[in-house]
Amino acid sequence: MNEGWLALIQQALGLLFSLDPDVWSIVSVSFSVSFAALAITLLPSMILGFILAFGRFRGRWFITNMIQTLQSIPTVVIGLLVYLMLTRMGPLGDLRWLFTQKGMILGQMLICAPVLVSMSQAAFTSVDRRAWETSRTLGASWFRSIWTLCRELKVPLLLAIVAGFSRILTEIGCSMMVGGNIADVTRNIPTAIALETSKGDFAQAIALGLVLLILSLVLNFTLGTLRGKAEPRSH
Amino acid sequence: MLNLKSIFSLALAATLVTAMPATAEEIIKLATTTSTENSGLLKNLLPKFEAETGYKVQVIATGTGKALKLARQGDVDLVMTHAPAAEAKFVNEGFGILPRGIMENDFVILGPKNDPAKIRGSKTAEEAFAKIAKSGATFISRGDNSGTNMKELIIWKNADIALTFNGYKAVGQGMGKTLLMASELQGYTLSDRGTFVAYKAKLDLAIDYDGGKALANPYQIVLINPEKYPELNHKGARAFSDWLIGAEAQGMINSYKVQGEQLFKATYSE
Numbered sequence: 001m002n003e004g005w006l007a008l009i010q011q012a013l014g015l016l017f018s019l020d021p022d023v024w025s026i027v028s029v030s031f032s033v034s035f036a037a038l039a040i041t042l043l044p045s046m047i048l049g050f051i052l053a054f055g056r057f058r059g060r061w062f063i064t065n066m067i068q069t070l071q072s073i074p075t076v077v078i079g080l081l082v083y084l085m086l087t088r089m090g091p092l093g094d095l096r097w098l099f100t101q102k103g104m105i106l107g108q109m110l111i112c113a114p115v116l117v118s119m120s121q122a123a124f125t126s127v128d129r130r131a132w133e134t135s136r137t138l139g140a141s142w143f144r145s146i147w148t149l150c151r152e153l154k155v156p157l158l159l160a161i162v163a164g165f166s167r168i169l170t171e172i173g174c175s176m177m178v179g180g181n182i183a184d185v186t187r188n189i190p191t192a193i194a195l196e197t198s199k200g201d202f203a204q205a206i207a208l209g210l211v212l213l214i215l216s217l218v219l220n221f222t223l224g225t226l227r228g229k230a231e232p233r234s235h
Numbered sequence: 236m237l238n239l240k241s242i243f244s245l246a247l248a249a250t251l252v253t254a255m256p257a258t259a260e261e262i263i264k265l266a267t268t269t270s271t272e273n274s275g276l277l278k279n280l281l282p283k284f285e286a287e288t289g290y291k292v293q294v295i296a297t298g299t300g301k302a303l304k305l306a307r308q309g310d311v312d313l314v315m316t317h318a319p320a321a322e323a324k325f326v327n328e329g330f331g332i333l334p335r336g337i338m339e340n341d342f343v344i345l346g347p348k349n350d351p352a353k354i355r356g357s358k359t360a361e362e363a364f365a366k367i368a369k370s371g372a373t374f375i376s377r378g379d380n381s382g383t384n385m386k387e388l389i390i391w392k393n394a395d396i397a398l399t400f401n402g403y404k405a406v407g408q409g410m411g412k413t414l415l416m417a418s419e420l421q422g423y424t425l426s427d428r429g430t431f432v433a434y435k436a437k438l439d440l441a442i443d444y445d446g447g448k449a450l451a452n453p454y455q456i457v458l459i460n461p462e463k464y465p466e467l468n469h470k471g472a473r474a475f476s477d478w479l480i481g482a483e484a485q486g487m488i489n490s491y492k493v494q495g496e497q498l499f500k501a502t503y504s505e
Contacts, residue, residue: 192407198297
């Protein structure tokens, strides 16, 4: 079996380095869908996070807890919800988004947003409220003051983005249900790994797993470096 | 002290004890396709065999491609699949012995009820597939190396059509999920009749081409070569294979019905 393993890993590396079109089509579907979902949700989520951290209004406690709850719902449940909305009989059935990238993006937005909101809320809450008030009383505009805060909170906000992004890049439940795993269209890294494993073909699955592994190593080490640089300043 | 940890370990121990087979000899591991499992045929046959012989059959239901792979690796005691070419290769390469055709059903081409590609009345499956490709209609392929998928690819090849046309979607899913997708997208697909009958109520699809003999779907049971993997339960595997070709099992296969339709036709002959 040892020889088998070695051969499999060799095959996997071969697929990656020979830029096998199947593998790279899957990687590009994964990235374009997840980037789109992240790009659309990023700004509104951060603004909501900011409002929840700084605002004092009725329902704040309720919304905060709802978002925390959404964060822990399994992605298959969100997949089910989006599926029911998009199916031909569903309320959004006329869009014909089921089994398309648009549908996948919609699902991933719902998965990504709660993470972004609650982590950015935590970041904004951690900052000294007086920094904000000083900035405002010194005559800085809303936009400018928020921008100052964001620069101050660069690391925790980046952490929020990375957490949101890696959650949607690696989720399988929603992508499989809503996307349908169509080759070259909605087949992304997680659904492809599940398929290859169910067929008993492991080389491609390993190649795709390596892409995810390398990506998460790079992201986390970059963040680690950032955090390391940020820490001395805050003390 | 009855704390959480000790409750856990007790529960674990209890599970292990109950999950342990009495003796390894009595278990037969059968790798087969999802169709035999999903259609309920095995649930109908196995209790009878188990009661008569004392063996216990554990079913691993997967695509034909993976079932044969499991057999190649010696992970199961025997296989029952429906892809004649792949099974012949399996036997010729010395992994399988004593292949026996036990039953067949047939494939049908399903599509939207209004048949936009006008495949009704086609003379052959190849003609029907060519019309689908030319009309710009959607075709949902299982794309998972299953027996049905292999059959579909052979038809495309015989029809001389490259699978790069716009409506072709390989979805990499089991038969049931593929049918639901075809229904949602109002596309065509190739399905075994059994799964279609089982899913009919949930689908907005009709049989647009009934393949008959040319789309026959024969199932074979193949033993694993004891020279390759002597430690497997060959005695049990042989007993099950022998039982399946017997008059009683063959009769049970013929009389097995889902919603009033016969799903499999027993075909064993010496």
